Amino acid sequence: MDETLLMIPGPTRVAPRVLKAMSENIINHRSALFGEILTETNQMMSEVFQTENQSYLITGSGTAAMEAALANTISKGDRVLNIVGGKFGQRFMQITETHKGIPVQLEVEWGHGVNPDDVRYIMEEEEDIKAVTIVHNETSTGVTNPIDEVGKIMQDYDALYIVDTVSSLGGDDVFVDGYGIDICVTGSQKCLAAPPGMAAITLSDDAWDVVDKTDNQTYYLNLKKYKKSGDATPPETPYTPAVSLIYAMQEALRVIMEEGLEERVLRHKLAAKATQNGVTALGLDLFAQNEVSSNTVTSVKMPEGITDKELRGTMRERYRIELAGGQDHLKGNVFRIGHMGNVTHREIISTIAALEMTLQGLGLDLEIGEGVAAVADTYLTE
Ligand code: PLP
Numbered sequence: 184m185d186e187t188l189l190m191i192p193g194p195t196r197v198a199p200r201v202l203k204a205m206s207e208n209i210i211n212h213r214s215a216l217f218g219e220i221l222t223e224t225n226q227m228m229s230e231v232f233q234t235e236n237q238s239y240l241i242t243g244s245g246t247a248a249m250e251a252a253l254a255n256t257i258s259k260g261d262r263v264l265n266i267v268g269g270k271f272g273q274r275f276m277q278i279t280e281t282h283k284g285i286p287v288q289l290e291v292e293w294g295h296g297v298n299p300d301d302v303r304y305i306m307e308e309e310e311d312i313k314a315v316t317i318v319h320n321e322t323s324t325g326v327t328n329p330i331d332e333v334g335k336i337m338q339d340y341d342a343l344y345i346v347d348t349v350s351s352l353g354g355d356d357v358f359v360d361g362y363g364i365d366i367c368v369t370g371s372q373k374c375l376a377a378p379p380g381m382a383a384i385t386l387s388d389d390a391w392d393v394v395d396k397t398d399n400q401t402y403y404l405n406l407k408k409y410k411k412s413g414d415a416t417p418p419e420t421p422y423t424p425a426v427s428l429i430y431a432m433q434e435a436l437r438v439i440m441e442e443g444l445e446e447r448v449l450r451h452k453l454a455a456k457a458t459q460n461g462v463t464a465l466g467l468d469l470f471a472q473n474e475v476s477s478n479t480v481t482s483v484k485m486p487e488g489i490t491d492k493e494l495r496g497t498m499r500e501r502y503r504i505e506l507a508g509g510q511d512h513l514k515g516n517v518f519r520i521g522h523m524g525n526v527t528h529r530e531i532i533s534t535i536a537a538l539e540m541t542l543q544g545l546g547l548d549l550e551i552g553e554g555v556a557a558v559a560d561t562y563l564t565e
Contacts, residue, residue, distance in 0.1 A: 231353055463557070
């Protein structure tokens with residue numbers, strides 16, 4: 184078994200009790216017992232989304248829920264405002280195109296968060312925007328977008344507000360009802376610390392009205408079917424679900440409930456702060472602008488003269504710590520430290536200590552201990 188420390192922005196390590204839950208034998212997915220499991224899991228999912236609305240699990244990765252959100256609400260020729268500041272913002276735009284919508288792109292410089300005034304400006308200027316998509320935590324850049332402020336603006340318009348919280352739910356504040364989010368999507372394998380392979384979605388009454396009036400463009404992801412089966416007694420899923428992954432989701436969500444959502448978000452905040460302080464104490468620069476730095480992943484500019492292969496290769500081979508590289512045009516220019524899911528001070532201290540040794544070994548002029556001291560200082564004073 185590979186015991187490499189996984190400091191990537193998902194998938195993340197799962198707790199042993201979650202692994203154990205997954206090894207339970209398969210039961211009939213159309214039984215009262217499975218209905219009980221699904222009821223508890225869906226209810227906890229809604230608690231984590233902080234919504235009164237029902238949540239539905241989809242067997243598929245986070246992208247399945249992103250696609251379900253748009254495929255069920257837009258028709259050919261519908262205009263969708265896609266806020267794009269990284270790879271996952273782009274994905275929403277590509278899904279819009281796939282389903283024959285017309286993307287109206289609000290391009291945000293990578294490393295920056297969207298300015299809510301720009302959203303208001305476009306909503307005023309453009310007619311007939313049917314939906315707005317935004318990525319809460321842009322994993323590719325380490326930026327968190329102000330979904331609360333954009334949500335306030337969206338109250339003044341009829342367009343649906345669709346939010347991707349794949350890499351933030353369970354690790355940052357997401358108040359689906361409080362922010363006026365119409366459709367919120369997430370994935371299992373990041374801050375929720377469940378294995379990859381499940382997605383979750385929740386819709387407001389307004390969103391269901393739109394779904395009811397929209398010509399469905401997808402078979403497997405037809406949300407009306409998820410609602411019909413999910414709201415039945417006992418609840419079911421429309422097709423055979425990944426039963427073992429639902430056992431795992433149930434257990435992972437129980438872990439979250441036991442920790443407490445607020446506590447969990449605080450733990451992520453602290454991990455982010457400690458990581459940012461550790462990295463900057465070593466003289467490295469963060470890629471994301473300070474005020475929008477993510478709670479769950481820190482994106483760092485590659486130090487001059489050091490390659491991605493050298494840095495991440497040494498971290499992996501010598502120190503057995505896996506970091507993530509940059510995506511698209513950031514490949515080779517940044518590396519990313521994921522600090523989501525079950526990550527605590529232990530993993531952050533180890534990662535920054537290994538990073539110091541790696542960088543010094545690669546010839547960077549730094550004082551061993553400065554990064555770790557900054558991490559310790561953060562944990563001792565915050
Ligand atoms: N949205 C965000 C913000 C992500 O970070 C990811 C995955 O990294 C996705 C969507 C896509 O999720 P998946 O890979 O589970 O389909």
